[in-house]
Amino acid sequence: MTADALAADADRMARRLAAGDVPPDDFRRALTAVPPDRRDAWVDRAFGLDGLPADGPALPRGCVPYLPSDVDLVLRMLDAAEVTADDVFVDVGSGVGRVTALAHFVTGAGAIGIEVQPQLVRRARALSARLNAERVAVIEGDAAELVGRVPIGTVFFLYCPFSGARLARVLDDLAALAEARPIRVCSLDLPLPPAPWLTPIWRDARLLVCRSGPSVNPRA
Numbered sequence: 215m216t217a218d219a220l221a222a223d224a225d226r227m228a229r230r231l232a233a234g235d236v237p238p239d240d241f242r243r244a245l246t247a248v249p250p251d252r253r254d255a256w257v258d259r260a261f262g263l264d265g266l267p268a269d270g271p272a273l274p275r276g277c278v279p280y281l282p283s284d285v286d287l288v289l290r291m292l293d294a295a296e297v298t299a300d301d302v303f304v305d306v307g308s309g310v311g312r313v314t315a316l317a318h319f320v321t322g323a324g325a326i327g328i329e330v331q332p333q334l335v336r337r338a339r340a341l342s343a344r345l346n347a348e349r350v351a352v353i354e355g356d357a358a359e360l361v362g363r364v365p366i367g368t369v370f371f372l373y374c375p376f377s378g379a380r381l382a383r384v385l386d387d388l389a390a391l392a393e394a395r396p397i398r399v400c401s402l403d404l405p406l407p408p409a410p411w412l413t414p415i416w417r418d419a420r421l422l423v424c425r426s427g428p429s430v431n432p433r434a
């Protein structure tokens with residue numbers, strides 16, 4: 215695929231997204247037809263995202279600045295976690311809303327971002343509006359305080375927003391949510407401390423996907 219063909223293809227998708235005319239199967243087919251090393255550029259163009267936004271003073275000390283996930287890793291995670299249109303996907307530290315939009319368009323799931331930096335929240339809301347994505351929303355604030363208040367979430371994704379006490383609090387709140395119903399927890403570049411309620415179902419060098427509930431196979 216030449217650069218011009220890639221741009222034309224992504225522009226076609228942008229027009230279809232704006233018209234609200236893209237079932238998940240179509241979006242996935244179009245995205246996976248793009249060579250893996252060009253998928254990030256294709257998504258950025260189709261979503262109208264350009265350049266890395268600057269981080270601001272609202273980022274708490276010790277928290278990780280904005281850096282977008284690789285599209286291919288997100289695809290792998292969505293497949294490993296078996297995300298479907300019946301899920302509500304939550305991106306904990308959601309930046310400009312790229313992963314929430316991607317999860318929604320690839321799977322049909324509803325998607326909610328939690329982001330502490332207001333200038334990124336504004337960008338995420340502009341993205342949802344541009345893409346006509348009514349089932350993609352973002353909540354502004356510290357995710358360590360807010361995760362427990364999103365009980366409709368069924369799949370929680372963390373691309374390394376923080377560690378330490380904030381991560382421990384998020385995992386405690388997710389454990390409480392998991393008592394009400396099964397959830398999946400996916401982490402990228404973020405080792406999760408072992409917890410009896412979390413069972414790994416997929417892992418590679420960067421990505422870990424767990425489901426709630428004890429292991430049915432003690433050797434898994």
Ligand SMILES: C[S@@+](CC[C@H](N)C(=O)[O-])C[C@H]1O[C@@H](n2cnc3c(N)ncnc32)[C@H](O)[C@@H]1O
Nearest residue numbers: 277280281282283307309329330356357373375
């Ligand atoms: C490495 S980026 C990941 C962005 C996005 N999830 C992705 O995968 O493309 C981490 C994001 O977490 C946000 N963040 C860091 N600490 C946070 C906190 N305490 N509450 C909410 N968001 C936070 C940052 O502002 C940044 O946008």
